[in-house]
Amino acid sequence: MSRFLSGLYSELEPYTPGEQPKDKKYIKLNTNESPFSPSPKVLEAISHEVINDLNLYPDPEVTHLRTAIAKHFGVDKQNIFVGNGSDDVIAFSVMAFCGRGGSLACPDISYGFYPVYAKLFGVNLTEVPLRGDFTVNVDDYLPFDCPIIIANPNAPTGLMLSVNEVEKLINQNPDRLIIMDEAYMDFGKASAVELTKKYDNLLVIQTFSKSRSLAGLRVGFAVGNEKIINDLETMRFSFNPYNINSLTIKAAAAAIADANYYDTCIDTVINNRERTKTDLEKLGFRVLNSKSNFIFASHPNYSAKSLYEELKNRGILVRYFSKERIKDFIRITVGSKEQMQAVITNIEDILKG
């Protein structure tokens, strides 16, 4: 660090994104991307006219995209906040609703960015242990009156709370904000978005990076009560009012309107997930009951770290976390049928030694 960096950040540990090696072409199953291209409507939306108009600023209200997302969920534009990827939305949320000196609670095994945000914004984070079977116990959150953030389905386990359990969490304390990070929810189909119409202490965050095949475009959004969304808008207009570019506005709006295309993609991923789960179980793996587009699996006789390394040597990239409670697992993104077949064949081979 330079002598100019504020001492506030002396213990900051930045997030480590999944590796993006450039040494060779991998079967890339380490960052939970979709194996499918985005909807053909995205290609149409990024027209020559839109590109030639890039000399003009985008609409800072992001009206076109917010309206399209609102329509998809049957809510109003005022209930939608849009960010430059869902990381942006989570960052603004932690900054807004916790802030330096405030508090936040989240599961001990979850999205690795939550503790980074806590350090960045000077927030006191309590990491609440998952149960032994890696499920979230909502009763464990009863003692906390600070905001709570839970990834649902959780990462990297893939396990999911039901809508009823989420509602229980919301009802525990109406003056406490519940942030549900539903990045993977299209593969779990138990979204809490409907509950935002009933409760004003719920913020649901989703993304275009997974089920909508647009990780490269950077769009995330939040659905919630108008007052909470207004708070996030206050933050956005105080940080970067033009955070969504003109191409992204057009492309993402076209994407979310093409539900048919994405429903097919999602169903294919779910089928591939279930098939891969069965195949891995046949090979002796313990596989958690994932409701996401990735699989979290552990083999009783083969070290997860070695398996990750062996697969990498063979040109297949999966993700390994060295954190104590999950160091026996690898996380495999669910890709195409062919990709998953390659995974199974190679693992079979590796296990044979």
Added chain:
Amino acid sequence: MSRFLSGLYSELEPYTPGEQPKDKKYIKLNTNESPFSPSPKVLEAISHEVINDLNLYPDPEVTHLRTAIAKHFGVDKQNIFVGNGSDDVIAFSVMAFCGRGGSLACPDISYGFYPVYAKLFGVNLTEVPLRGDFTVNVDDYLPFDCPIIIANPNAPTGLMLSVNEVEKLINQNPDRLIIMDEAYMDFGKASAVELTKKYDNLLVIQTFSKSRSLAGLRVGFAVGNEKIINDLETMRFSFNPYNINSLTIKAAAAAIADANYYDTCIDTVINNRERTKTDLEKLGFRVLNSKSNFIFASHPNYSAKSLYEELKNRGILVRYFSKERIKDFIRITVGSKEQMQAVITNIEDILKG
């Protein structure tokens, strides 16, 4: 505000972007956009292949674009930080180098976002008065040992410090960080970028939104010593490592490589600026010596607010600031020759009453 927003932000006043009215088609000269479309290379760069690959995350290191910008300035990739618009870069800079409880100094008349960032991040801001003629006096900054941010050319005056004056500011105190916000520098041609090779307490921020006709794409960047850039990277990887999308990386890299195209655009704007300045002076205006792509002008016999309103009624949008010291001025973006002719004709007409 909701009951969930942190009390830290109770006095936050978000930035107000220039209005983007949708009631009719305006000659839009209020947000300092370029009147020209981006380079044709931008159109080529956003290929069908790039769009179809949007299911994959962008390169979080932004290598392709950082390398292209570095090449343009004759520095290394390690000297370049890229943000989602220069607002993003300024936000990260204030957060990193001041931080809650820290301090910052800037001119009293300058880019309206600086005081917003100070409030957002809890930074103590000192606004140093410009001289009576609206110029920056670098000697006024001698007493400050906190980071200093100066827009150069300054907004909304358009007045510019010379490279020698900037170097004097840097030399006043080598342990103080100087942030030069050069959003408009391509129209002034006195950039301090070269000084970043010599001094490690200088950060120069530029943008693709003005001279590069890409306001709609959202790209800003900073040039500086590797250690300062690393600090900004630490912040970015702790906030939003994928802040630049894949289309933007390709398009902006193609743009900055097409210097010939942009040199012509810039020269045209400079010519239009000088012609408009002369025309306005003939109509009795006091016109500051702008080195940017906008003109700051005041008429002795006609209220600036009324002139702004009259022009708006006639379909020409310029910017008016109600702030005490500058309430007698309007700011007119320099557009095409035809647009500037329309401005002059209409003002002439309005002055005749």
